[in-house]
Amino acid sequence: MKMMIDETSVDAIRELINIGVGRAAGLLNDMTGTHIRLMVPEVRILRYNELIGQKGLLGYEKLSAVTLEFSGGFSGISMLVFPPESAAILITALTGEKIDAPELDALRIETLNEVGNIVNNAVMGSITNILNERLTYSMPLYTEGNIQQILGADLSKGFEWVILAISQFILSDLKVVGNILMIFEIGSLDALLLRIKESAGQIR
Amino acid sequence: MNFPSFYSQGKYLDILPSGVVIIRQDYTVVYWNRTIAGWTKISPQEILGCDLRERFPHLKERRYAMRIQQVFDGGPAALFSTQFHPHFIDAPLPGGGLRFQRTSVHSIQENGENCAVLFIDDVTDLVSQVKEFRRMKDLALAEIEERKKKEAALEESETRFREIFNLANDAIHLHELREDGLPGRFIDVNATACQMLGFGREELLSMSPLDLATEYHSRPLAQIGEEIRTLGQAIFETEHRRKDGSIVPVEVHAHVVVIQKRKIVLSIVRDISRRKRDELALLRLNRDLKTIIDNAPAMIWYKDTQNNFIRVNPAGARFAGMAIDEIEGKSCYDLFPDLAETYYQDDLEVITSGKPKLGIIEQMRTAQGKMLWVQTDKLPLRDEKGDIYGVLLFVTDITERKMAEDALALASRKINLLSSITRHDILNQITALKGYIYLLREETDLDTIAELVSKEDLITDAIEGQINFTRDYQDMGIRAPEWQNIADSVEKAKSILPVRDVAVNVETSNIQVFADLLFEKVFYNLIDNALRYGGPSLRNIRIFSQETENGLVLIVEDDGTGICARDREHLFQRGYGKHTGLGLFLCREILSLTGISIQETSEPGKGARFEILVPKGSYRFS
Secondary structure (H helix, E strand, C coil): CCCCCCCCHHHHHHHHHHHHHHHHHHHHHHCCCCCCEEEEEEEEEEEEECCCCHHHHHHHCCCEEEEEEEEECEEEHHHHHEEEHHHHHHHHHHHCCCCCCCCHHHHHHHHHHHHHHHHHHHHHHHHHHHHHCEEEECCCEEEEECHHHHHCCCHHEEEEEEEEEEEEEEECCCEEEEEHHHHCCCCCCHHHHHHHHHHHHHHH | CCCCHCCCCHHHHHCCEEEEEEEEEEEEEEEEEEEHHHHCCHHHHCCCEEEHHHHHHHHCHHHHHHHHHHCCCCCEEEECCCCCCCCCCECCCCCCCCEEEEEEEEEECCEEEEEEEHHHHHHHHHHHHHHHHHHHHHHHHHHHHHHHHHHHHHHHHHHHHHHHHHCCEEEEEEEECCHHHHCCCCCCCCCHHHHHHHHHHHHHCCCCCCEEEEECCCCCCHHHHHHHHHCEEEEEEEEEEEECCEEEEEEEEEEEEECCEEEEEEEEECCCCCHHHHHHHHHHHHHHHHHHHHHHCEEEEEEECEEEEECCHHHHEEEEEEEEHHHCCCCCHHCCCCHHHHHHHHHHHHHHCCEEEECCCCCCECCCCEEEEEEEEEEEEEECCCCCEEEEEEEEHHHHHHHHHHHHHHHHHHHHHHHHHHHHHHHHHHHHHHHHHHHHHHHHCCCHHHHHHHHHHHHHHHHHHHHHHHHHHHHHCCCCCCEEHHHHHHHHHCCCCCCCCCCEEEECCCCCEEECCCCCHHHHHHHHHHHHCCCCCCCEEEEEEEEEEEEEEEEECCCCCCCHHHHHHHHHHHHCCCCCCCHHHHHHHHHHCCCCEEEEEECCCCEEEEEEEEEEEEEEEC
């Protein structure tokens, strides 16, 4: 199937994600009483097999990821991935305490899981609401490891494209970087882009 | 309302350990399992059909409502962590407080209606464990911090101690303690110890203090060991042998200390070479001083500022007629009640001025009643701060010196007298001689010439006698007074006088008088006066004595015509009289040299009478 990725589509995707993270930021503000701004300065679309080779934000040995599988009109995995330092800073900033001891893993995981759940739900909610699409979701799942371990060997087979949205959590003078990954099964990105175009046409 | 498809499983959901609640979009509770009912004490009958938000109003808040709405809208499950939402549904704990919960909200479709099912897990135990873990962790961190501080302080203290240890002026030994209290091997020594002994530290650490000590210990070694064992400390002196074999006397302060549950001995070892030398020098100085004080002819008295005697030397004690220990520590008021205040006034002058008072010449009576002339020097005694704590008295017997000085002064006067008398007497004789020579020139009668020549011979003899007497007088004037027998003195005077048929009776043959050597001149003049002016009735001159309370009265009386009232008033004035006018004046002067006085006590018509008063101490019976 021929891929129909153009600049307009990328803009549309960036906007949808921005709407989602904006809503997530509002929720986090309400929850923590801390002023949080969430920004998505960069959105890239790349092939799934290129993801493993991505250095920088995904090049760490211990990443923290909250994953949410979705299926329906388009299928794939939505994922919020934090480098280890960012995860620690974010938790400290949100909870006001350090949760870095191994004995507190459950607490740390639970906290990151909720943050990831909020962001993932907000982004997916933003997309599905606007596209009026109803999807089926898995339970959110927290995993740790390098990007390969997080993705899992058996998951690699049916994926084709990835939307990589580099997001910034800005809490007062702290800047925490996380990555929103939307990994699409074969043909699912096309379906999404098609739905976006259709929606855009309807809107016009 | 019937929800058979999901709620038909209600009997299974009731046995879940989690709270399960199902609500419609309007928050109407349609299912309330047994677990949540148990936690909240709200039965299904009470809550089913009710708006959950009415019972739990916080659910209306945006942070709940918005996310739950996403679920109703078909979005993914919403997770509410314990960290951010600890009490999703308020569920009291039996002991107070609320259960901690972790909640997930899922979308379900029942009969085409969007509902949400809430799964609520009780994580109170987990939170408690976390709290406990945090408390323990904080405690551990605090302890670690405290330990770090203590370790840092200990390290600093150790460094400081080591510096002090090595910079101490005294040697410091740490050594093992044997069961008998005596020292075992060295554990540590400071740099001063190495310098003092000439051994390296490692060398000393292979030794024991007993390897250094000589045989000398200020107390038996076993006794020192016993003191350390039972009292935990001992102070003693010993000697340590240096590496080069020389000996260093030391004073050791040994203390038992417990370090790391082990009893050891910490000894401060002080080099007392210099102190020993100083002590020896001081001992010698004290000994010398005592010798000087004990043997000094002067009386030495130490008094405090309150007129008490602190110390006295043997000469002082002899003077007071007491033993030294009868004086020391006693008040002057007790020992010398009559003079104490006078002495104290002098002391106070020295104490208040801080200056010595020297050369006080005064008379003092010894315990034996003898009057002495003394010179007293008073000096302030000062302590190490310079404060005056007493007075030091040097009392020197200057009686002989005083008498010598007096005699010297009198000798000068006597020489003047001698010159005057001699010149006067000889001129008189020469005048007479010139008269006879003049008569001889005119005289032709041989018998008269022979008589005149005879008289001239007598005059010449008199002049010769005067000159000879002058020589004797001169010789005697420069010698000290002596004890002289009265009878002998009278006899000498009589021998050079023309006594004719007058009887001179001396009734004092066994009495001696302490007088100038001119003493016989007194009798010479008294007898001469009697012979010259006693008149024809003079037959006897009597010299006798009477002892009275004031001394010895020596009486010279005759049975001549006596002394007229006019003459009696001026008898002892110089130049007054019928002959030379010097005789009685001379007598008075001679006697006064040794404190003897003379007065005329005649009764009219009963001859002349003179009384010579010799004070006690100036006469004796031979």
